[in-house]
Amino acid sequence: MLKDHLKQVEDNIAKACARAGRDRSEVTLIAVSKTKPVEMLQEIYDEGVRTFGENKVQEICEKYEQLPRDIEWHMIGHLQRNKVKQVIDKAALIHSVDSYRLAQEISVQAQKKNLCMPILIEVNIAQEESKFGIFADDTIQLVEEIAALPNLEIKGLMTIAPFVTDPEENRTYFRQIKQLSVDIKNKNIDNVSMDVLSMGMTGDYEVAIEEGATMVRVGTGIFGARNYANK
Ligand SMILES: *Cc1c(COP(=O)(O)O)cnc(C)c1O
Secondary structure, eight states, rough: OHHHHHHHHHHHHHHHHHHHHHGGGGGGGEETTTTTOOHHHHHHHHOOEEEEEEEEEHHHHHHHHOOOOTOEEEOOOEEEEEEGGHTTTEEEEOOOOOOOHHHHHHHHHHHHTTOOOEEEEBEEEEEEETTTTTOOOHHHHHHHHHTTTTTEEEEEOOOOOOOOOGGGGGGGHHHHHHHHHHHHHTTTOEEEEEEEEEOOOOHHHHHHHHHHHHHHEEEEHOOOOOGGGGO
16 A cells, blocks of 8 residues: 555656656655654565655654664754754754754764764745744855854755645745755855755645755655554
């Protein structure tokens, strides 16, 4: 069953890439496995998926211990500073950096482990009160400040678009953040590459790919609906 869902998502990604004249290799599918048991992750792993997204540090740490080591774990949820220490050597990429203080803690912990941590800056592109992330207008300044910290590397931007029934409604937001990433890239800031644009979820990943996403984060579309009550 999961295999069929995955096939469908893969098929949709390939078609969106074709529509946009992009190569399939430009887009990474992140299987968002939060709340799902390791058996389900293993099933998708057996189909070749190696990139998983989680939004809780504890869940990454538990699943990290139980599943094969060639998995790339992406931290996509809000990250508290006191939990950075636990996740710093397990996550391949932290998508959710939205303050200087958080970046500073990542830098400190990365120095202790003698590694260079790749991060994305989370942008609240639609300025929704319910969401984390920095506003677009403040992003360039924050990028410049964070880029000066040692042992981290800003790889790009991430956004969670509004929850909509028609994904076309989010196209304008995806365009805005793509433009923002181009503007930042053109500033040629040290330690800042803007190669990654993490946007698009189950409801809107095809539109996101058409507008330049290089990582899409798909949960429900692969694993089915989440039941938080059972957690
Ligand atoms: C849960 C989550 C997703 C996946 O959402 P779906 O709608 O299930 O695809 C993507 N990104 C983030 C940050 C999430 O927390």
